[in-house]
Amino acid sequence: MPNNHFKRGELYSFITGKASTAIARRLQKKFNNAGLNITIEQWSVLYHLWKKEGVSQQEICNATFRDKPSITRLVDNLEKLNLVKRVASENDRRINLIYLTKDAQKLQEETMAIADETLNDALENVPTDKVDICKEVLQIVYDNLK
């Protein structure tokens, strides 16, 4: 039995990711309270577009660890909210390049401040070095399963 064997009683909360669920719920509530009419999933797509826009849906899939149908529908909903636009690529007509609208640009500052605040809430009383170890472990877990 390897020394990293997990005790059964602890399986559950690790698998369900209750901590990340709690963070997501808190962030969503703060968006709602601020009158921001977007879901955290939509926000996570905008998050990547603020870093780099004019990317294909496939690139968004890779960046956000989602499959193609999920991104199709998130982009559909973001388009309905007038936050992004699909623009057919001239070089390759299979590709939609996704661009931000002015409305979406306006959201960046406010939502990022709320997200910062949320993570500060979450990590209160957690020493920085332990946060670093936690991130390291989660990254290895992700790589192990990729």
Added chain:
Amino acid sequence: MPNNHFKRGELYSFITGKASTAIARRLQKKFNNAGLNITIEQWSVLYHLWKKEGVSQQEICNATFRDKPSITRLVDNLEKLNLVKRVASENDRRINLIYLTKDAQKLQEETMAIADETLNDALENVPTDKVDICKEVLQIVYDNLK
């Protein structure tokens, strides 16, 4: 600025819980490959019932960090699969007590072995002390946001 302030570029994967998502997907695949026709969410309910059955739906809500409608529907689906039964409480007719069927009892050994295996896959090359720190951090995060 508190010393636990999170750098913006790292917000995202923490919030989305990509590690726990990856674990969940791996576990679901192993269930499917083993011909087990249940979702991980259904399994997470069974997981608690194996520890203690004959509990109310509300108790399952608390144990699994879900709201009541989610549990209503998970129990609906588990009932359709003939894995649990709702039994009206005699003391309090508002309450459904949830019991496992024989079919569900048979699933315990096999699915727990698969879950163990999945976590061993996930935690390969992660030293035990770092796993412990990670769990500790995630627990504090959860408590901070509760």
Added chain:
DNA sequence: GGCATATAGTTGTTTGTGCAACTATCCAAA
């Protein structure tokens, strides 16, 4: 007893996810 309030559970709606099947386009090799 009767009423207000709390609690247990259900239902409807919107949104998101994962999978499979599908269309359209591109590219490379015969």
Added chain:
DNA sequence: TTTGGATAGTTGCACAAACAACTATATGCC
């Protein structure tokens, strides 16, 4: 140049989560 395989994106389906609104039952207080 045609054809076969790869890639980008969409659609249908089943399942799940969050929220609000609802029903039914229990409880505590007058």
